Amino acid sequence: MQNHSWQPFAENAPAVSVVAAVYKGEWLNRLCESVAAQTFTDWECILVDDESPDDSGKVCDAWAAKDPRFKAIHKKNGGASSARNVGLAAARGRWVVIPDCDDELSPHALEYALEMEKQHPGAFVIWEYTGDHAAFEAGFGRPLAAACLPRKQIDRLMVRRNLYFTAWNKLFDRELLAENDLWFDENIRPEKDQYRIDPDGQWYGEDRDYVDRYMRLALDPTPEQPIAYTGNDLYYYDCTNTDAITRHIEVRVAGENAAMADEANEQLALPADPTAYCQTLLDDYAQDAKLDWIYGGNEHKTAGLHLSVLRSLAYGIWACRKTGKPLPAGMWTHPGLAGALAWCKQRRRYSPYYLPLRWHSAALAAKLYYLDATYNRNFGRLDWGFYYLLGGKWNR
Numbered sequence: 191m192q193n194h195s196w197q198p199f200a201e202n203a204p205a206v207s208v209v210a211a212v213y214k215g216e217w218l219n220r221l222c223e224s225v226a227a228q229t230f231t232d233w234e235c236i237l238v239d240d241e242s243p244d245d246s247g248k249v250c251d252a253w254a255a256k257d258p259r260f261k262a263i264h265k266k267n268g269g270a271s272s273a274r275n276v277g278l279a280a281a282r283g284r285w286v287v288i289p290d291c292d293d294e295l296s297p298h299a300l301e302y303a304l305e306m307e308k309q310h311p312g313a314f315v316i317w318e319y320t321g322d323h324a325a326f327e328a329g330f331g332r333p334l335a336a337a338c339l340p341r342k343q344i345d346r347l348m349v350r351r352n353l354y355f356t357a358w359n360k361l362f363d364r365e366l367l368a369e370n371d372l373w374f375d376e377n378i379r380p381e382k383d384q385y386r387i388d389p390d391g392q393w394y395g396e397d398r399d400y401v402d403r404y405m406r407l408a409l410d411p412t413p414e415q416p417i418a419y420t421g422n423d424l425y426y427y428d429c430t431n432t433d434a435i436t437r438h439i440e441v442r443v444a445g446e447n448a449a450m451a452d453e454a455n456e457q458l459a460l461p462a463d464p465t466a467y468c469q470t471l472l473d474d475y476a477q478d479a480k481l482d483w484i485y486g487g488n489e490h491k492t493a494g495l496h497l498s499v500l501r502s503l504a505y506g507i508w509a510c511r512k513t514g515k516p517l518p519a520g521m522w523t524h525p526g527l528a529g530a531l532a533w534c535k536q537r538r539r540y541s542p543y544y545l546p547l548r549w550h551s552a553a554l555a556a557k558l559y560y561l562d563a564t565y566n567r568n569f570g571r572l573d574w575g576f577y578y579l580l581g582g583k584w585n586r
């Protein structure tokens with residue numbers, strides 16, 4: 191795809207290559223400081239200045255002069271993919287981490303990533319992130335909490351957290367990258383409105399495209415591929431600098447995908463098999479809920495897991511009634527539904543779908559979903575009515 195070649199593997203090479211494309215890196219020093227502060231010290235950091243118009247290139251040179259583990263490369267402007275490929279071509283480590291230039295790694299990021307790989311060889315190592323810097327710093331001392339599951343058992347959690355679609359929260363195996371000659375697609379230039387579109391019409395940025403090809407071509411593409419995942423926030427994602435080299439795609443894609451989701455919602459698209467949809471939803475949730483411990487009690491992250499299943503189940507119920515399909519046998523006593531309702535009650539976390547599902551009212555759950563999906567003002571009336579029926583003191 192690109193005219194690049196891989197460095198040969200050498201015994202004296204660092205274990206990890208941190209590759210950062212740099213363009214208008216307002217907080218580049220913060221990234222470099224976080225790399226320098228890693229508890230795992232056998233790394234190199236390759237900073238690729240993509241002809242940034244500010245002082246970012248000088249910052250790269252300053253770090254290379256201060257610490258020999260940093261390397262500064264300057265190139266003509268070619269976009270994020272081009273800069274990352276230059277960095278990958280210079281990388282010597284067996285493992286590769288690809289942060290954005292304005293973000294930050296937890297001090298334990300490399301240590302924990304390699305520990306997960308050591309415990310689970312062959313697994314794709316993925317970690318959590320946060321946009322809350324105070325929460326990020328508060329988690330520095332948290333011990334590693336990780337799980338390794340086949341992709342089929344953790345896919346929904348990964349998709350719900352948008353963890354597959356970025357390059358900066360993953361440990362890449364450079365041996366597999368070299369064997370499959372995987373480079374970033376330099377034809378994807380978000381700042382020039384150049385994207386890839388998948389068969390479903392979704393916009394692809396350079397990150398998602400690269401991770402997708404890595405998972406399909408370098409890893410086991412079947413549902414059995416192991417995913418090693420930690421709920422520790424090993425990465426701080428700063429979305430405030432929209433001029434940074436990899437930010438353009440995120441603004442555009444978020445808007446495009448949200449618009450497409452709204453359009454699909456307005457059409458109330460039906461699943462192929464509504465009965466199976468409900469059953470699979472609850473089965474998968476029952477598995478996902480077992481991973482609560484991995485977030486170390488962070489209710490902000492676990493809430494989405496528990497609350498989203500209630501609305502999704504209401505959608506499935508609406509689809510069953512719309513198509514005349516039966517609800518799954520034993521749905522009302524399924525441990526997945528019981529667990530989601532119990533979680534809400536124990537933590538007093540409110541969902542407008544809580545009471546209809548607790549009452550086992552398929553008709554009310556379906557009606558509520560329809561009003562919700564069509565933005566009917568009566569949804570708000572029912573929403574607040576249910577809230578006050580629960581005493582008006584649950585957390586919304």
